[in-house]
Amino acid sequence: MPILDSHTIEFFSRSPEQTRRIGMRVGGSLKAGDVICLQGDLGAGKTTFVQGLAQGWGSLDSVSSPTFILVNLYRRANGDQLFHLDAYRIESMPEGEELDLDSMLMDGALVIEWPERLGNLIPKERLWINLDHMAEEHRQMRFNANGKRYDDLLDDIRQSMFGGA
Numbered sequence: 585m586p587i588l589d590s591h592t593i594e595f596f597s598r599s600p601e602q603t604r605r606i607g608m609r610v611g612g613s614l615k616a617g618d619v620i621c622l623q624g625d626l627g628a629g630k631t632t633f634v635q636g637l638a639q640g641w642g643s644l645d646s647v648s649s650p651t652f653i654l655v656n657l658y659r660r661a662n663g664d665q666l667f668h669l670d671a672y673r674i675e676s677m678p679e680g681e682e683l684d685l686d687s688m689l690m691d692g693a694l695v696i697e698w699p700e701r702l703g704n705l706i707p708k709e710r711l712w713i714n715l716d717h718m719a720e721e722h723r724q725m726r727f728n729a730n731g732k733r734y735d736d737l738l739d740d741i742r743q744s745m746f747g748g749a
Contacts, residue, residue, distance in 0.1 A: 607636025665692030
């Protein structure tokens with residue numbers, strides 16, 4: 585796991601199961617109001633990552649790609665909510681504004697696939713994860729924290745995955 589700077593880590597997943605386990609580590613640290621952005625081409629492992637994230641967060645619901653419905657809502661037994669947004673089909677800023685990200689963030693954490701399509705609608709403070717397809721099942725993952733909360737989240741991820749900073 586290379587630590588590129590204090591706000592960035594990079595590592596490789598060798599299988600879908602490992603990608604899910606990495607997502608579980610992130611999900612275990614999520615709080616309401618958190619924003620996780622997942623950028624990567626089709627087949628890069630974004631939804632696989634969210635499957636693990638939701639499991640680690642404690643979702644009662646199974647995860648599927650919200651490509652055609654835009655937003656999936658996952659719940660925990662205590663009533664907490666996790667929103668899973670797929671912006672692939674968003675074609676304009678006004679269309680993105682209709683999603684009302686602020687209201688989602690007041691009610692829970694938000695994971696966004698294809699966040700680059702939403703531009704400035706995404707809060708500046710967030711955890712941005714790039715997933716790149718390297719080989720059949722291998723993915724390169726780069727985590728970049730923007731803001732103190734996300735630096736702390738990145739530290740939690742480092743600690744849970746690798747036992748140190």
